[in-house]
Amino acid sequence: MWKTIVLQTLSRLVKRGRLEVTLPDGSRHEFGEGTNGPDVALRLTDPARLRHLVQDPELALGEAYMDGTLVIERGDLRQMLTLFAINGGRDALPPLLAAGYAARFRARRFAQANGLNRARANVAHHYDLGDDFYELFLDADWQYSCAYFAREGMTLEEAQAAKKAHIARKLLIQPGMRVLDIGCGWGGMALTLARDFGAQVTGVTLSENQKARAEARAAAAGLSDRIDIRLQDYRTLDERFDRIVSVGMLEHVGAPNYGTYFNKVEDLLDPDGIALIHTIGRCGPPTTTSTWLAKYIFPGGYNPSLSELAGGIETTDLWQADIEVWRGHYAETLRRWQKRFEANLDRVREMYDDRFIRMWRYYLTGAEVSFDAYKHVVFQMQLTRRRDTVPNTRDYLYAQKAAAE
Amino acid sequence: MWKTIVLQTLSRLVKRGRLEVTLPDGSRHEFGEGTNGPDVALRLTDPARLRHLVQDPELALGEAYMDGTLVIERGDLRQMLTLFAINGGRDALPPLLAAGYAARFRARRFAQANGLNRARANVAHHYDLGDDFYELFLDADWQYSCAYFAREGMTLEEAQAAKKAHIARKLLIQPGMRVLDIGCGWGGMALTLARDFGAQVTGVTLSENQKARAEARAAAAGLSDRIDIRLQDYRTLDERFDRIVSVGMLEHVGAPNYGTYFNKVEDLLDPDGIALIHTIGRCGPPTTTSTWLAKYIFPGGYNPSLSELAGGIETTDLWQADIEVWRGHYAETLRRWQKRFEANLDRVREMYDDRFIRMWRYYLTGAEVSFDAYKHVVFQMQLTRRRDTVPNTRDYLYAQKAAAE
Incomplete structure (x- = not known):
């Protein structure tokens, strides 16, 4: 189920450039039109990250990179982050991510209260x-x-x-x-x-x-x-x-x-x-x-x-x-x-x-x-x-x- | 009644400088502490303007000046407008004026729609x-x-x-x-x-x-x-x-x-x-x-x-x-x-x-x-x-x- 949502989300978001993803089960998937952006291939090795990517993609992506369970096989870190940045407009988020973002926006008054x-x-x-x-x-x-x-x-x-x-x-x-x-x-x-x-x-x-x-x-x-x-x-x-x-x-x-x-x-x-x-x-x-x-x-x-x-x-x-x-x-x-x-x-x-x-x-x-x-x-x-x-x-x-x- | 409200409002608002007002009935009134602002004396000659001044002071003041029923007896127009500006902070408005201001603020979307x-x-x-x-x-x-x-x-x-x-x-x-x-x-x-x-x-x-x-x-x-x-x-x-x-x-x-x-x-x-x-x-x-x-x-x-x-x-x-x-x-x-x-x-x-x-x-x-x-x-x-x-x-x-x- 998490795999399906990850793939649906990527296919909805990634239009510019090209993203190739190899999932922990070995399946390979391609997204994007191949123009106006970097060409990046990623491998995810930890099955547990799929659910996390659905729930909090920013955190999951960063942690997977830190843990070494996100491997960049083509392109580099700058290109990968650019690819997500130019395709990740918060206007275009699917409903689940949009709801999470809206909740975090409202929670700024607590998260950034900074007494x-x-x-x-x-x-x-x-x-x-x-x-x-x-x-x-x-x-x-x-x-x-x-x-x-x-x-x-x-x-x-x-x-x-x-x-x-x-x-x-x-x-x-x-x-x-x-x-x-x-x-x-x-x-x-x-x-x-x-x-x-x-x-x-x-x-x-x-x-x-x-x-x-x-x-x-x-x-x-x-x-x-x-x-x-x-x-x-x-x-x-x-x-x-x-x-x-x-x-x-x-x-x-x-x-x-x-x-x-x-x-x-x-x-x-x-x-x-x-x-x-x-x-x-x-x-x-x-x-x-x-x-x-x-x-x-x-x-x-x-x-x-x-x-x-x-x-x-x-x-x-x-x-x-x-x-x-x-x-x-x-x-x-x-x-x-x-x-x-x-x-x-x-x-x-x-x-x-x-x-x-x-x-x-x-x-x-x-x-x-x-x-x-x-x-x-x-x-x-x-x-x-x-x-x-x-x-x-x-x-x-x-x-x-x-x-x- | 309008006279009372006008006088109450002026006494509440005018702190800096000095304002002397002669009302249509001939009564004279003084406001302000006399420092940090101009010293201005006004005469109002039209009794009908008192009510208008309560209901829409900006409009009433301008129209009275245009009509010549607001006479500046000491100081000049610049000093009079400065005196009202430095004392007229919209934070300090009495309830009636504050409510009118709030209503006009909300009505900006109509008044400034500008099709x-x-x-x-x-x-x-x-x-x-x-x-x-x-x-x-x-x-x-x-x-x-x-x-x-x-x-x-x-x-x-x-x-x-x-x-x-x-x-x-x-x-x-x-x-x-x-x-x-x-x-x-x-x-x-x-x-x-x-x-x-x-x-x-x-x-x-x-x-x-x-x-x-x-x-x-x-x-x-x-x-x-x-x-x-x-x-x-x-x-x-x-x-x-x-x-x-x-x-x-x-x-x-x-x-x-x-x-x-x-x-x-x-x-x-x-x-x-x-x-x-x-x-x-x-x-x-x-x-x-x-x-x-x-x-x-x-x-x-x-x-x-x-x-x-x-x-x-x-x-x-x-x-x-x-x-x-x-x-x-x-x-x-x-x-x-x-x-x-x-x-x-x-x-x-x-x-x-x-x-x-x-x-x-x-x-x-x-x-x-x-x-x-x-x-x-x-x-x-x-x-x-x-x-x-x-x-x-x-x-x-x-x-x-x-x-x-």
């Missing part, structure tokens, strides 16, 4: 995997967010520096300003703003590893007096800052909490302040997080539509001063991370087993695919409390650069 | 007032939308030219490209794109006056072979264009129709195309149009929140390539229009009576105030069908300019 304790556990799940591990695929500055490939031929290090410089321009930072970094990671942004712009930076993170590493880096740079890293939830802050920056943290906030998030940003921001919120988002309608990603990589996480972000901002009195949309940059960043990860595989193996390695590969590759096939993007939202805090044209972001070239 | 016939009538109501009239306050190019004051000291003419140049840069137009201008007005944008960029422009308008004037201008410029102006609703078009531009037309579309609008833009756009939609919007939650504005100036019109615009775009497969937010530019544009209007008052009087003149003054001044006190802005949304149609940084919008300076 103080849950938020901390979610962060520990991902960011406390070990600095030794992140070192193996991130750049030397530990930037775990989208780089800005502003010019042809940039290295990952250069593109991460360009990202920080672009954000600093949008913040119009003056020496001595108090800057809050919500989700400060391993301290790269704090170091740049303190060292290059003379800012007084408060960074908050929920990861003990990140806090320790960021503090050690500040000390090594002789900047401990200008950088204050705290293990604290941003919702418990009660101060005023001239500038607020938050890069790659809103992805952990969860769809039910955008009002809370932006209201807190407003409360923490000086009336003459500027906030720059940088987050993954999506050029598409509200949806919900893949069950595989929510279970293994980012519990409580969600990449919002612009309508959802704007809806959150509109519950405040903040002005939306500028919204930049980065399209290709994160896919390129992820390719660089994948390359480093694969190049350091021997060292990863000393820390983790093959299942973990396949999990991480599935995550990095799936994320890359999502920036094309699922229309994921990065939104940089510049927010102010007064109308005229930033100049009335965007020339100031580009003028210096053009003059220097 | 083909209604849309045409709405446009005729405003744009067919007479070219002789618009000539008296617009710039020489008849740009009836927000100018771009890109540099200090620009004239209105220069700022309108800068607006068109900025939009043309975002469109990345090459000679020979087919460009659709949805809501082409009196043809200024079409002329610029055909003359300066070699584009083949199709402009659609629902105003007979605009069509005639735009065609005459194209002929005078010797560009009739490159400019095709049609009296046609964009929803009835069935062609493909390399570029689509729409400046100040979406304000007439109405909140229920953003899905229709953006889906039509997608259908009309070549797969390698770029659309640039320029519209008034609002940094605030969805609301509804002032009853006065909807009755006298823009029937069927509405200035959307970003969440509403994004929601419309998200029903398509379009990429949101860039979103620029102009804050101060429209208020400045409106001040220039007001100045020209007042300077040409003698000629306006030859065409219209005093009630019309007060109506127009109320409109231009109210609009200016709304760009500050109601957080109105202009959104420029650059939309594409492919991910990489426009460059992956915004440098191309600014590089040439910086190099030229």
Whole structure:
């Protein structure tokens, strides 16, 4: 019975490209018209996964890949994920999958509620995997967010520096300003703003590893007096800052909490302040997080539509001063991370087993695919409390650069 | 009884600034704490307006001003409208007004339905007032939308030219490209794109006056072979264009129709195309149009929140390539229009009576105030069908300019 449903579903979904599937009973099946998409052959070796594929295809596919019971016999992981992405429009789902998706969409308010304790556990799940591990695929500055490939031929290090410089321009930072970094990671942004712009930076993170590493880096740079890293939830802050920056943290906030998030940003921001919120988002309608990603990589996480972000901002009195949309940059960043990860595989193996390695590969590759096939993007939202805090044209972001070239 | 309610409502609403009101019975009343806002004294001379002010304050206030039964004895029209704007937060409305507002919000789907016939009538109501009239306050190019004051000291003419140049840069137009201008007005944008960029422009308008004037201008410029102006609703078009531009037309579309609008833009756009939609919007939650504005100036019109615009775009497969937010530019544009209007008052009087003149003054001044006190802005949304149609940084919008300076 499960076999029949799996085959019916695939035959209904897969139109573009070609998919050949060999089931555990040895039967082979072909789907798709063979054009406008990858050509992929898969073998499933575990009979128990058939039922799981019907009930929760996202989770079942990811777990089968992790377990090694899904073998890609023609094409590669990127092509397989692309094939499912371009054929898996949630509009075209058969009734059973559509009902499951609708239920998960409604359940976002629980799955992404992310209270103080849950938020901390979610962060520990991902960011406390070990600095030794992140070192193996991130750049030397530990930037775990989208780089800005502003010019042809940039290295990952250069593109991460360009990202920080672009954000600093949008913040119009003056020496001595108090800057809050919500989700400060391993301290790269704090170091740049303190060292290059003379800012007084408060960074908050929920990861003990990140806090320790960021503090050690500040000390090594002789900047401990200008950088204050705290293990604290941003919702418990009660101060005023001239500038607020938050890069790659809103992805952990969860769809039910955008009002809370932006209201807190407003409360923490000086009336003459500027906030720059940088987050993954999506050029598409509200949806919900893949069950595989929510279970293994980012519990409580969600990449919002612009309508959802704007809806959150509109519950405040903040002005939306500028919204930049980065399209290709994160896919390129992820390719660089994948390359480093694969190049350091021997060292990863000393820390983790093959299942973990396949999990991480599935995550990095799936994320890359999502920036094309699922229309994921990065939104940089510049927010102010007064109308005229930033100049009335965007020339100031580009003028210096053009003059220097 | 109406007097009591009016006084209760004003005492509940007006906190910032100071408002002194003399009622038709000669009684004088003061409201507000006298700080953080204008100091205004009003006299109401028509007893019948008291009831109307309770039932529909926006409409009653505007009509009383038009009729001359609302006299501003201290301060001016701008200060009066600012005072009401900063104190009239719809969150703080007393129950009666809140219920009326909620009913009007729900009725948007009728009031702004804007079918083909209604849309045409709405446009005729405003744009067919007479070219002789618009000539008296617009710039020489008849740009009836927000100018771009890109540099200090620009004239209105220069700022309108800068607006068109900025939009043309975002469109990345090459000679020979087919460009659709949805809501082409009196043809200024079409002329610029055909003359300066070699584009083949199709402009659609629902105003007979605009069509005639735009065609005459194209002929005078010797560009009739490159400019095709049609009296046609964009929803009835069935062609493909390399570029689509729409400046100040979406304000007439109405909140229920953003899905229709953006889906039509997608259908009309070549797969390698770029659309640039320029519209008034609002940094605030969805609301509804002032009853006065909807009755006298823009029937069927509405200035959307970003969440509403994004929601419309998200029903398509379009990429949101860039979103620029102009804050101060429209208020400045409106001040220039007001100045020209007042300077040409003698000629306006030859065409219209005093009630019309007060109506127009109320409109231009109210609009200016709304760009500050109601957080109105202009959104420029650059939309594409492919991910990489426009460059992956915004440098191309600014590089040439910086190099030229």
